[in-house]
Amino acid sequence: MISGAEIMVKCLEAEGVTVVFGYPGAAICPFYDKLYDSDINHILVRQEQNAAHAASGYARCSNRPGVCIATSGPGATNLITGIATAYTDSIPMVAITGQVRSDLLGRDVFQEADITGACEPFVKHSYLVNKTEDLPRVFKEAFHIASTGRQGPVLIDIPMDIQENEIECFEYPEDVNIIGYKPNTNGHAIQVKKAVDAIAKSKRPVIVSGGGVLSSGVKLKLQEFADKTKIPVISTMMGIGIMPSEHELYLGMLGTHGKAVANRALHEADLVIVCGARLGDRAVAAPDQMSENTTVIHIDIDPAEIGKNVKTEIPIVGDMRNVMNKMLENIGDYTVSAQWSETVKNWKKDLYKNPPVFDGYVEPRTLVSHLSGMFHSKAILVADVGQNQIWCANNFRIREGRFLTTGGMGTMGYSIPAAIGAKFARPERDVIVICGDGSFQMSLNELATIAGNNLNIKIIIMRNHRLGMVRELQDKNYNSRHSATILNGDPDFLKIADSYGIDHAEANSNEEAENIIREIVDSDKPFILVCNVHPDTPSI
Numbered sequence: 001m002i003s004g005a006e007i008m009v010k011c012l013e014a015e016g017v018t019v020v021f022g023y024p025g026a027a028i029c030p031f032y033d034k035l036y037d038s039d040i041n042h043i044l045v046r047q048e049q050n051a052a053h054a055a056s057g058y059a060r061c062s063n064r065p066g067v068c069i070a071t072s073g074p075g076a077t078n079l080i081t082g083i084a085t086a087y088t089d090s091i092p093m094v095a096i097t098g099q100v101r102s103d104l105l106g107r108d109v110f111q112e113a114d115i116t117g118a119c120e121p122f123v124k125h126s127y128l129v130n131k132t133e134d135l136p137r138v139f140k141e142a143f144h145i146a147s148t149g150r151q152g153p154v155l156i157d158i159p160m161d162i163q164e165n166e167i168e169c170f171e172y173p174e175d176v177n178i179i180g181y182k183p184n185t186n187g188h189a190i191q192v193k194k195a196v197d198a199i200a201k202s203k204r205p206v207i208v209s210g211g212g213v214l215s216s217g218v219k220l221k222l223q224e225f226a227d228k229t230k231i232p233v234i235s236t237m238m239g240i241g242i243m244p245s246e247h248e249l250y251l252g253m254l255g256t257h258g259k260a261v262a263n264r265a266l267h268e269a270d271l272v273i274v275c276g277a278r279l280g281d282r283a284v285a286a287p288d289q290m291s292e293n294t295t296v297i298h299i300d301i302d303p304a305e306i307g308k309n310v311k312t313e314i315p316i317v318g319d320m321r322n323v324m325n326k327m328l329e330n331i332g333d334y335t336v337s338a339q340w341s342e343t344v345k346n347w348k349k350d351l352y353k354n355p356p357v358f359d360g361y362v363e364p365r366t367l368v369s370h371l372s373g374m375f376h377s378k379a380i381l382v383a384d385v386g387q388n389q390i391w392c393a394n395n396f397r398i399r400e401g402r403f404l405t406t407g408g409m410g411t412m413g414y415s416i417p418a419a420i421g422a423k424f425a426r427p428e429r430d431v432i433v434i435c436g437d438g439s440f441q442m443s444l445n446e447l448a449t450i451a452g453n454n455l456n457i458k459i460i461i462m463r464n465h466r467l468g469m470v471r472e473l474q475d476k477n478y479n480s481r482h483s484a485t486i487l488n489g490d491p492d493f494l495k496i497a498d499s500y501g502i503d504h505a506e507a508n509s510n511e512e513a514e515n516i517i518r519e520i521v522d523s524d525k526p527f528i529l530v531c532n533v534h535p536d537t538p539s540i
Contacts, residue, residue, distance in 0.1 A: 001166040004132040005030035008096070008163065009038050011139035014172040017067055019043060019058060019424045021051040025071020027111065028098030030163035043424065043453065046445040048075050050417035052082020052153075053443075056091045057421030060404055061380060063217060065092040065146045066421060072098050073111030076157070077118060081411060084122040086153045088408025089238060090211060092146040093153040094139075095123075102130060102159045119155050126155040132165040136172050144176040149183030150302035151215055183301060187318025187326060194314050195273070195297045196330045202271035202295070204340050205231045208254065211238030211407070212276020212300060216320035222275060223247075225328055230336045232344045234262040236277045237393050237407035245372075245397040249344065252351055255284070257390045257540055261347040274298040274312075276320050278305040280408075299323050352395070358534035362513050364388070364462050367531065368434065369395040370510075374517050375430040380404060380422050384415035384435035387468035390539040392434050401429070413442030416459065420446060423455045430458070430521070437463040437487060447500045450526050457526050458517075461493055464533040472539060497528040504528040 002010075008031050012020070019041045024032045035042055045051045048070040055066025066086075070079050076097040086093045099105070100112045116126040125145050127138045135158075142154040199205055213222050219242045226233050226249050233243050234254045243250040252259030254266055266272065266284075272294055298305075298312040299320060306315040316323055357363045368391050372379060377399040383392035389405055396403060404422060406414045415433045423431045440461050450457055467485040474482055497504035503525060507513035513531050520527045 001168060002170050003030065003034070003164060003166050004135055004158070005034040005163040007132070007135045007170050008139070008158070009034045009040070010170055011136055011172060012040060012067065013038065015139070015143050016064070020067040020069055021045055021054040021058070021421065022069030023048050023051060023071070023075060025075045025098060025111070027072035027100060027160050028069060028075075028096075030160060031069070031096070031098065031158075041424075043420070043449065045417065045420075046448050048078035049082045049413075050443055050446050050449075052079050052086065052093065052095065053411075053414050053417035054421035055093050055095075056082065056086045056089070057382065057404060057418030058425045059092050059421070060214075061402060061422045061425035065094050065143055067094050067096065069096045070098070071111070072100055072115075073113045075111075076115040077113055080119060080122065083119055083153045083155065085406050085409040085411045085414065087122040087124075089406055090151050090215060091153070092151040094142050094146055095153055095155045097155065097157045098163070099128070099157045099159040101161045103161070105159070116155060116157050122153070123155050124152040126157065128157045129159070129162050132162050132167050135162070136170065140173045141176055141178055145178070145181065149181075150212075150300075150305075184303070184317050185301065185319035185322055187299070187316050187323035189326070191314060191316045192323060192326045192330065195316060196327060198271060198295055198297060198314060199229070199273070199331065200334050203337055204269050205229075205271040205273065205336060206265050206269040207231050207233045208236065208266070208272055208274045208277055208279070209233055209239040209242040210236045210275060210277020213239060213242050213320055216276065216301070218321040218324050221321065221324040221328065225324060225331070228328070229331060229334055230341055231273070232265055234265055236279070237405065239277060240393055240403040241398045241401070244399055246399075248348060251344065251347060253393050257393070259351060259394060261350055265344070265347065269294055271295045271297070274300075274310070275324075276300060279309045284310055357510070358537070360508055361534040361537075362462070362507055362531035363510055364391045364531065364533050364537060365395045367510050367513055368392055369397060370514060371432065371517070372397040372399055372401070374514065375432060375521055377401065379430035379432060380419075380426060381432050381434065382415045382419040382422060384433070384439035385410045385412045386436045386439055387472070387537070387539045388434050388436045388439070388462050390469075391462070394540060412439040415439065416443045416446045416450075419457050420449055420455060423457055431456070433457060433459040435459070435461055436468060437461055437465065437490060437493070438467045440493070441490070444496060447496070447502060451500045451502055455526055456524050458520060459526070459528045461528065461530045462533045463493070463530050464535045464537065465490065466535050468535070468537075469539060471535075493528065493530050502526050502528055504530070506530045506532070508532050
């Protein structure tokens, strides 16, 4: 005989799961008891939302679904923000929650919450398991759904009695056959031909690369396509890192907080090839950002995203890898005109500028621009939300590494737990966090997770004693009435670092900051650097 809890562990092992992030409670205790005997590494976070963010960071750096676990009631509801963040950023995740006993459902007993109902808008699918025998099928389907098509989170809610019940045998399914779930991955040959023909006729084409290129593992193919055709590339925030920042064809991030040259390229292009991006309001703020005469090719695994925000002439539904392979096979010897190439080359010269410096303060944009050269080439930078996110998105020079942030939901407090997940996925790589003093305080409790696991994560806090981006909005739109954006009463971050046993320092200039960073690059211990930033430093 085998219990449902033991089946749950065996299902995870069958999926090749080696690391999970969670926080236990009574309704999930049967599972945790069986997990005790497994080789799966359970990482105890300090709040459930951070388990989801850590699973997200792990998924993005391992190319496998991340797994997070919580108990019923408040444990489960604490996961919601992290699940919603993964959903909007299309990150594969399996969230497992304990639930009260089946015979108590609907009676509002202690720590009962309808988590499947609460998460409905933020998951690809959810399960409330009512038979122990169904667990193997449910787990197999959950991992399949999370990692195929447009990737995203799947929730499995399991009552205590389903975990405790015993059945005679366990057999994990070899394959999945879900009626109604058959993602189209090939890309229609006729549509690909139309796209290739349109490219061949274009004079000023531009590629817009999004997070879908990274999640499909095809960034090198897109680089190959760009190198072959000499088509310039701009990216959404989630697409940063698809091209090395210094690549001659890369013009930076587009959008309201992006690079002027990227937005100009989009406006002047006669053909835009959108790859794995939905082009939301932050990327394309208004329809007139693109010329009326621009032809749009939109490639995406999710047909619902094609043409949703931008009028599309040539839609291609399919996995980016399959479509890009077909494009490469059929593009022939096409290259862009010499005039367009020269124009792009001239624009590239203006991509990075030296911003003014406030004496006695760190200039964050300049510091961020130097970081990638100070760390190893495959470094992973995790940016939080706010001004620090924009400073990183526009100035960090990606080489072979990754840039992680939450571009869809924009969840403050994301960076530290996501970095924890990234470090477990890629322990050999440098992992750097950049956050503001506001976002740091939303997840500083996870310093315990970093210290407890001796994770070599470098945290740079850009401290300006403000909720900087909201304050900028107040300056621009509300006559500088700074309502609830001044961070009074903040703790001493260096003493907090000391209390966790984490080495730390403070910098009041770029020279100080860079000297400190050079000393800690090769350290195998975590470190916190507090950089004092002038409150009037703008986002761009």
